[in-house]
């Protein structure tokens with residue numbers, strides 16, 4: 001059975017324990033924040049129940065691993081030990097928690113607003129580092145809020161924990177020096193309320209992504225002129241803010257999405273479909289098709305379908321891969337509906353190649369009261385923009 005010391009040692013050995021956070025991390029026991037009944041992903045990525053009373057060895061091994069622990073399914077409607085792919089809360093992976101805390105660049109005396117309290121584990125780390133009265137945390141789910149409050153209290157922490165939609169921030173305790181969000185913002189919907197509640201020079205750190213691809217971490221610095229701007233720091237997949245979830249977020253097969261008897265356009269592509277959906281250019285493709293969802297569905301490792309779908313217009317594209325199509329380098333594509341989603345995605349993939357195959361970290365984000373845009377290399381080079389709302 002692993003212990004908290006094993007987790008500290010493993011993170012340190014891998015260079016994932018920033019020196020600024022070593023003391024706080026060692027002081028806060030993750031086991032105190034993970035519920036006795038939770039779920040841990042198996043090798044196929046499916047949440048499997050873990051039980052502190054029934055099988056403590058497995059529970060502690062999970063809790064002291066550098067992996068996320070699922071703590072709520074489908075807003076609490078799926079009760080332990082039942083399972084579901086609809087993960088609505090989790091204790092994030094410790095190395096990601098630390099990387100995000102490190103990227104915040106906290107100093108003594110800073111005041112922090114956290115969005116997405118979840119188990120309260122991250123909140124406790126912030127309290128340990130800054131003191132209880134410098135930490136405000138907002139959780140949208142009432143049951144999780146209650147649970148986090150009780151757990152934090154039992155562990156000796158008394159931050160302000162509020163139940164509400166974190167999209168509005170928390171005006172009552174503003175201004176803050178830092179905002180840390182632990183759920184993903186969807187492209188074009190970064191809340192301007194967050195910018196208003198941070199002091200000039202302060203930072204906002206949040207997971208961000210398109211419906212197409214989730215996602216990256218962005219760090220914005222708030223300017224005196226009321227804008228905030230900053231780079232993509234790296235990749236990080238997070239569950240979305242609840243109001244930012246997409247229809248069919250948990251995917252379906254082609255037949256579930258569209259009446260397949262409607263007229264389809266059949267073509268052939270020579271671009272490997274998985275490259276467009278999940279390859280290194282997929283983040284860029286998503287910027288060009290931000291409201292289009294994508295999924296890869298395997299019949300077996302050699303036979304799969306890449307699905308692109310846009311629910312509001314009932315447009316769907318499917319590209320299928322088999323050993324025969326892969327060896328010929330020619331993949332059948334079928335497109336339904338008013339948008340030709342495969343053609344759009346392939347054009348975006350070509351744009352990515354023509355611009356030197358940019359990695360996500362070459363992009364950044366700027367937000368003003370009116371507009372928000374994603375740029376490549378510099379704010380003066382916008383790739384996509386939206387009205388702020």
Ligand SMILES: C[S@@+](CC[C@H](N)C(=O)[O-])C[C@H]1O[C@@H](n2cnc3c(N)ncnc32)[C@H](O)[C@@H]1O
Nearest residue numbers: 089091116118119122139140165166182241242
């Ligand atoms: C990845 S989990 C939280 C991880 C957490 N920091 C921890 O260490 O346990 C994301 C959390 O964000 C919450 N959440 C989702 N949308 C929200 C919103 N609009 N406002 C506040 N919290 C939200 C979810 O209920 C979930 O508990």
